[in-house]
Amino acid sequence: MPVRAAPSLPAVKKPAHWWRSWWRSLSPTRQDRFAALAPLVAVMMFLTAIVVSFWYLRAEEIEREREALRRDVEYAQQRVRLRLLERQEQIMRLARDLSNQEMERGDFVARADALISQYPELQAITWIDERRRIRASHAAPTVTSSQLRVSGEVLRTGDAADLFGLARDTLQPVYSQPVITSGEAVPLLQLQVPLAPQGRFGGVVMAEYSIDSLLRYGTPTEVLARYAVTLLDGSNHVLAGTALPPRSNALLPWTTKANAYQIPVSPVGNGLVLRAQAYRTSLGIVGSGLFWLVGSLSVMTTWMLIATWRHTRRRMQAQQALIAETNFRRTMENSILTGMRALDLHGRITYVNAAFCQMTGWSEAELVGQLPPYSYWPPEEHDNLHARLREELSGKVAPGGFQVRVQRKNGAAFDARLYVSPLVDARGQQTGWMTSMTDITEPNRVREQLTASHERFTIVLEALDASVSVAPLGSEELLFANRLYRQWFGSQTSGHLQLVAQAGRLPLRRASDDTQGEDELMGLPIDPLTSARSENAEIFLPELGKWLEVRSRYLNWVDGRLAQMVIATDITPRRLAEEQAARQAERAQSVSRLITMGEMASSVAHELNQPLTAISNYCSGMITRIEKKQIAEEALVTALQKTAHQAQRAGHIIQRIRAFVKKSEPNRQPANVADIVAEAVELAGIELRRHNVRLTHYVAARLPAILVDSILIEQVLINLMKNGAESIANADRPPAQRSVELRVVPRQIEQQDVVEFTVQDTGRGLGPQMLAHLFEAFYSTKSEGMGIGLNLCRSIVESHQGRMAAENLYNGSEIVGCRFSFWLPLA
Incomplete structure (x- = not known):
């Protein structure tokens, strides 16, 4: 029979084949991401395994310590239990002898003394009859007076009386539940053994133990050396020993309890608990050091992997951005109308853009690779263009470029301007020259017409004996300046703006200056001013030493902007004659004015x-x-x-x-210092804001009233603040350093209580000569000053029995301001 082949089963993909297929299906970006994450996951798994291993080993060690602690505590409990049972047996023999009437009181005391001397935990032994009366008692010297039992006393209330009733009812030895009371320095454990002569209750023998001695002598020495052993009552209060405080573990910080084990002490029961706490154990320096070393290395490796992954992502993003930037630049390069041509160091054309090909009519394939003479050079210009090319290749071309003639492929020629710059590769090495070409045929024609028109216009203005300048409003650009203006002020706009500002009697303002707001009722504008006026004005320029008659008018410039033309004529000879006549008249009137004033x-x-x-x-x-x-x-x-x-x-x-002038006393009345300062600050603030000076003031709290003439003191403060603002304005300080500060504080000067007023500015201070004559009448540092302000201020202060002084403020050797101060007495 023919053998039929078995049907083939579908092939099962192996895991490795499936993994390769999945990996190849990912994009390169996702492959890089997974490749970067895999080492990070491995390091984290390694760190987790190390932490778990250390935790497991530490947990095993703690469990072994707990097992050893439990065995040692049970052994110590057995020793304490046997000691208590031995003492109980001896007390029971003593009770049996008393029950059989084989012992008298003297014998009882003798045997009790022997037992207490032999066993240190026994503190007292007391014989109590059936009526709760103490027949005899003997105690150790360490028992306090409050715990002594006196013969003849009767147990009425308390733990001993309650324990007595329990022993009487049960006729069995009974232990007390020791507790800490406020009245006992050391808690005692009581044992009451009943007396049963002829089968009836005849009292008890009460033995009192020192719990501290029971712990010290009953607990094995090796246990006390290894653990902190304590005896607790039923409420976990420490009766003897010293407990360890809660602690934390270096590797297991969440564990705050010490390793401890406790067990009740029989025959006392739950009222006496033996507890042992293990002393602190650790892994040691080597174990802890290895753990933290491994942890630190793992964290560092993780951080480095994350940093590498982020760096790779940034590189990928930079690569994508570079590709997009390259495509954008290529598109922009093909869209511009300026022709671009690149030459190597030997003059060979290596690159032309589309605009260059369109200008010359030659294609890129025909131009790239050519050596001079190039196809677009006119034959008659070969020598000139060869010289230009040699300058270009040597780097001697002017930054403004140069003009050449260029011939198109169809034979037409046009004017072009070439700008040459070095072509530098990414390594910073020059590989050739980049040339940009612009068709300037039409601009040349227009420029020639404008040049001819400009020459006709300037010939007339250059011949004038007056300075002529034109500048747009709100700008520092100088549109036109004739010969005399350039001779006086140069080619800058500062001279034009200075003429406009002084002719209009306005502060010199720049277009970029920030304006400051003023009092809304003062009438000062807060918007930028157009520093121009159409009327004539006569001004003096110190830097030129000339008097000028300035005339200005507005006009529309050729580009449509509103401009201002300023014409300045030199009138110095005429003004000198007028000033000389005025000085003669002033000298004639000065004597009369001084006498009548x-x-x-x-x-x-x-x-x-x-x-x-x-x-x-x-x-x-x-x-x-x-x-x-x-x-x-x-x-x-x-x-x-x-x-x-x-x-x-x-x-x-x-x-x-x-x-005041009549030499009479001022009209003094009690006045509030804060009100005086507020009035002065309100008036002086207007003048200070005009000078762009910031005013701050401070008045100490709870100042007493002063007996002064408020109006006169206000005038003194106003005068000092105005002088400070004018000093700052003359010093031309920057806005951050233009401030006047007024402070009013209590002082004790010349052994009397006074109120001191201080006005401090940031001006340029006072010279030595000025300080010497500062308060003299008719002495002034201002050209328009009368010299009576500070003299009058000092007179007002002195009329109020005060004093005024002035001093400079220094920052090292530099004067940074001036301080005026005066004080007024309180009484």
Whole structure:
């Protein structure tokens, strides 16, 4: 018969084949990810195995220690139990002799003394009759007086009386349950053995044990050496011995209990428990060190693998970004209209872009690989272009590029500008030169027309005897400047802005400066100012030493921007003649003015400056806000109230200064220091904000009232704060260093209680000559000053029996400010 072949079974894929198929089905990114994770998993499994091994070994060691502890505790309990039974047997013999009336009181005391002397745990032996009366008692010298039993006493209440009743009822030896009481220094264990003469109850023999001695002499020495052994009562209170505190384990930090075992001591029962606690054991330095070394190395390996995996991911991301960047740059390169050409170090064309081919009309295949002369060079320009190429290859080409003529394939020519830069590879080595080419035929034609027009325009302006400059508003760009302007100010815009600022009598402002807000009722704008005015002005420039007549007007520049033209004419000879005439007239009037100017007129003029300025500022602010319809009725009423308040202050100032000039005492009244400072800060703050100076003040709490003229003291503070702001402005400090600080604190000066006022600024300080003449009348460091401000301030302070002083502040050898201070006595 023909043998038929058995049907073939489907082939079962082996695990290795299945693994290879799965691995090949993954993307390269996922393969890299799994390849990086596999060592990390292996290290974590290794670390886990090490931790589990150490934990298992430690657990085994702890279990062996517990087993040894249990055996030793049971052995110690047997020893203590046998000792108690031996003492119990001896007490029972003593009770039997008493029951048989074979012993008298003297014999009982003698035998009790012998037992107590022989066995240190026995502290006292007492004979008690059936009526609970103590017949005889003998105690060790260590028993306290509160625990002594006196013959003739009767047991009425307490543990001994309760134990007596139990022994009487059971006629069996009975142990007490020892507890710690507040009245006992050392707890005692009691044993009461009943007396049964002729079968009836005849009292008890009570033996009292020292639990501490029972522990010390009953527990084996080797157990006491290995463990902390203690005897506890039924409530787990320590009766004898010292327990170990809870501890933590280095490898098992969650275990906080010591290795301990406890067992009740028979025949006492659960009232006396023997407990032993093992002393601290550890794996040792070698075992712990190996564990932590392995753990540290595993953590470091894990960290390094994670860092490597993250680095690989970043490299993959960088590679993908590089590919995307390359594609983007290639697309952008083919889209730009500027022709790009690359040459090697020998002048061979290695690359051209699509725009270069479109400009010249030659294809990339025709241009790449050419050596000079190139196909797009005009024949008549070969020598010139060869010279340009040699300069290009030597690196001597100007950064602004150069202009050449280029011939297209169809024979047409055009002007082009070439910009050359070194071509550097990734290793930083130069491999050639990159040239960009732009068609400038049409710009050249327009430039020639503009040049001709500009020449006609500038010929007239260059011949003028006046400085002419044009600059756009809000910018530092200089659009035009003629010969005389360049001769005076150079090619910068600073001269134009300086002329505009001084002609308009406005602070010199830059387009990038930050503006500071002012008091909303003062009328000062908080938006950037257009520093220009269309009227004529005469100004003096110290750096030129010339007087200039400045005229300005607005115009629309060629690019549509709003610009300002400033024309400055030199009028120095005319002004010198006018100033000379004015000085002659001033010299003629100076004597008459000094004679007629009395202290009162000068003081009034000086001191009324602050309230009148405040009234003017508030009025200007109200007018501006009313015109813009930006003021509410409540704000208007507030402003009017402030204006009226300043007018009243001006009247008060006149009255106070008039009385002061008459050499009479000021009108002193008790005044609150905080109110005086608040009034002064409100007025001085306006002037300080105008100078962009920050004002801070501090008034100590709970200052007593002072007997002063408030108006005069306010004027002194205002004058000092204004002087500080002007000093900071003259020093041209940066915004972070423009601050004036007012402090009022109590002091004790010249053995009297005073209130000290200090005004500290960050200006440039005072020179030695200024410090010597600072408080003299008519001495001033300001060109417009009258020299009576500080003199009047000192007079006001001294009229209040105070003193004023000034000093410079130093940071090393550098002067960083000035401090004015004065003090007023309290009484």
